[in-house]
Amino acid sequence: MKEFKNNKNFIRKLKELKQKDIGISTRRVVINNSEIFIIYIQQLTDRDLISSSIIKPLLHFKEDRLSIEKIVSSVIYIDDISIDDNENDIIDYVLNGKSVIIIPREQSYIIANTSKVEKRSVEAPDIQTSLKAPRDAFTENFQTNLSLIRYRLKDESLKIDNHIVGRRTKTSVSVLYMKDIANEEYVKEVKKRIEKIDVDGIMESGYVQKFIVDNVFNIFPHVGIAERSDTACANILKGKICVLVEGSNLALVMPQTFGDFLDSGDDHYDNIYLAVFTKFLRYLSITLALILSASYVAVVGFHSDILPPQFILAVATSRVTVPVNALVEATLMEGVSELLREASIRLPKQIGPAIGIVGTIVIGQAAVAAGLVSPLMVIIVSLSTMASFAAPDYTVLNAVRILKFFMIFITGVFGLFGLVMGYTLIIINLVSSTSFGVPYFSPMAPFNLNDFKNYILGDINLIKLRPKYLKSKDKTKH
Amino acid sequence: MNQSITNRQIAFMIFGVVVGFGILGLPKGIAEEYGTAAWIGILVGTIIAIIFTYIVTYLGYHNEGKTLYEYSEELVGKTITYIFLAFYIVYFFLFFTFVIRMASDVIRLTILINTPTIALCIIFYIVMYYALIKGLRGIARLCEFYGVIIISGYLFIYFILASQGRIINIRPFFGTGEISQYLKLPIATLVPYVGIEIVTFIPLKKDKNRKVFKYTTLMVAFIGLLYMIVVEACISVIGIDDIVHYKDALIATIRRVDVHWLEFFERLDGLFLSLWIMSVFLTVTILGYGTVIFTNKIFKKINYNVLALIILIISLIASQLPKTFDQVQFLIDLSGYIGLGPIIIIPSILLVVMKVKKNNQ
């Protein structure tokens, strides 16, 4: 009696689903007078596969007795196949691109993985470009991304923990780490935070990032992004944790310190002197981007006396025609340069360069010629804008772009004192925050000589130890 | 809350709190007492400071994970501990309050002539509050990072000064040569070291901070060396007769030097003032933390952050009370002298009690 009821339910469920208008297709096959239903969604499945590997063998099946087990073990050609008996899960399977095979009067049904997702092929990276680095960037396809990582890390201790996040999107989120390297506390913390996410949809890894950071209001990013698979793998090997999100071409890397944002992967195998030099250059550029305009305001508006006399006259004469004061001038020009930058990101690729030309020539040249800004200001703004492109991970400089204005304002009121205090405020934020328990400003504060040396040199041949601040299980690099 | 910090951080915190406002007038103070034999005065002061640093560190180290409040309670009982604590709190409070006021006054007199003092004070307090709510670790890391910047910057400036000075100005090296001159030990030599007692509120761990003695004493010795370089550099540039006229002897010295080969940075006063503001900020932040954490021991129920806010607001009001520069100067000197109590007397008493109790066991 119970059996009968169950059978009824599968069919009834099927009819229910058909009425829901979610585009479910049903294929009815009759073999030896018994009916078999194959349920799938055309857009999510490989229809050739269904015809050739499911329908064809079924139709060719000539034996009399047809059971679920028999079909699974001897008839269907599909590799990924399973059996379930919960009628309410049918809808989820179908929505995930699987085909469900129902035989009336059976207690359970078959799930065959026939999903096919339209995807683009592996292409070169767009945002984390580098000269001497592999060019296989992640794509939006989850499986491709996993395969790219698996391909590079052929180690059995690479753990891939899957989580389903998003009430409605049911996105797969994978936590990848080396079981015998990564510190378990951090792994646990990351998993805990991912499990805590309660939201209707995850479209991009950025969604996940938003939910798992320590403090939402923090201005500096605390989670790194990896666009290239080699960056992701190098970070996993370091003892970090990588999070892949279905449908996102950017992997997340954590815990990420401030220094890591300014560390490009190819530093580690480039010329050692060049690596040190570029690292210095990047720190210089981040400082310049932050305080250059503010210093201009401080010097022109407050402490012109700290300049040598000939510079004082030069600065003064260059500013004679400028109708506004230096504070307004700096704010205005920085604003214009930010506007140009924002515009050129949103523009289609073909017109992007045009904006660059408009920005440099028209605005710079014309503004100086019209006497609206001083030539020195144009130089300073271009320098600080240029400096704000120098980091390998652009997200960290987004914070600097905002803080730049804060610095200009506070300097505009308090001069040098304001400059120093504003800077202090930012440094306090940097040194006191943590990324998943790792001090954000390590290895500078807390200072660790070995880590610091390794960080500055960055040479893969000289680094024998993994960074201490990551507290990895396996301390050495062999 | 796990608030243990590394040896290096402790050392830099000592640097941060000791080297601060005082360095401005240090050359004057020492030169007034010792003349060209200033380095001897600093040497004597440094040795005494090292001894008391050792005592304070010893107390902290042998009372693992405890601050002064906890181990003093074990050693001398609750009542006396409260008296001690009150001493520390009053002294920390007075010191950081009036250092902020004084620093704001100096800034106003030197670079921001028209800006009201209270505005400068408010900025100090805001940034300081932000640092305080980050807790001991945040402050320690800030000290570590800024310490390196300040030390390298200061050394650069002092060597430049020394290179511009004349050797004839620092002679005779031994002053007038009278022994009594070296023996009088004016208090001016010890006041620059006020601040080493901050070790009392840093909980030390025996396993992590084993080498802490080396770090703290060496840091104090290094500060002594730095002081020596400063004073000698200033005297060599300005001369012993003139330097005693400047309360801001160091700025006065720096302003007498133009370094032509540095081109854009020919004048060093901008650089120096930045570093000096940083070091003043470290001093007041650490002392402010001391005030809040010790007050928190008495008023355990009040949340740390709220208490910090209350104390800073009281301090802001208090800092505006003195009307003249001399009053502020007097209060700073006063708190400097009070400070000798927490450095010398209280740790000595506690050390003796601790030794006696150990022997009795």
Add this chain to the structure above:
Amino acid sequence: MIRRYSKILIILVIPSLILTGCWDYQDIDKRSIIITVGVDHIKGDVEFATEVARLVPSAGEAKIAKQDIYKDLSYGKTFEFARVDYDSRRPFPTFLSATRVVVFGPNYAKEGVEPYMNRINKMYDYRKTLLTVVSREPASELIQTKVKKSISVGFLIEDMMTFLSEKGTALYPKVGEILSDISLGDVGYILPYIGKSQESIKYLGLAIMKESKLIGTVDVKNSEGILYLLAEDPVFTEIVTLENDKENKYSFRIKIGDRKIKSEYKEGKPIINVDLELKNQLQYQYYVGPINDEEKKILEKKISKVVKKYITDIIKRSQEEFECDIFSFAKYFRADNPKVYKKIDWSKEYPEIKINVNVKSKIINMNLSDPSAKQNY
């Protein structure tokens, strides 16, 4: 909870400060940049004669302004009144940090320049490294000179003095050093002496200041003795001849190898010993002829003698005419005998003290020439 409040507090307070603030904000182009200051006493009034940078865009082209200056005068009973008078002529607040030179007029210099030195010291925006000079003509006249060699008198004087002092033929005393000397009390100091000549400015020599008062000048021709003792890394040229051939002159470049000033206290009298070691380089001979080793020695001795004479002459003059220790011997004496120095009154003792000058010289090279070359062909 409080964390969030504190953030709101910060967000509220900072902008409100910004909105009410900018107390000290003053753009550099909205200030009167003073280049030269002349201070003088005219009929009982303090006179300020100044050169100020004029920051006006040149006509037609708005892009880059031309550097230009204007000059003016102001008067008052004291510095403060003169400054009030001065400020009332100004379009923008005064800015002194770019000041190159302070010129003291002869009247003012004779009355004593110490007050103005102290003023420079304590005015925040004055540089303590600026140059002070004494002029032969009244300061206003010197500053009103229309110079063609440079855009302003101040620039000209500063450039001239920099060049001369680098060459070693003039002194470049900074205000800071002079202030140290003033506070020492027992010593005098020396300022450059400038005058008008051929519608331009000329360096005339050195002005001797005793107790900050002008008591005399040393002509540039006679100033070598002072420079041998005081200039940093000077280079001189001296011409000497040999007895047997008066026509042939030897031109030497002379550098100071070592300058030692030592002092002692014997029989109630301070004694100063000045030891100079000179390094000589033969530049050229007027007529090329052979020089043997003996002649070299004679030349060396002659140079020593000449230099010694310069120095003893000027020391004698300082003791007898000026009665003032302009060479800061007091510092050396104090360094060696601090206890004695405390007891004696140096400025009274100075004219009486014994100063031994000892000059050694050595020819270190002949400028790559070999005048006694063999001619064997």
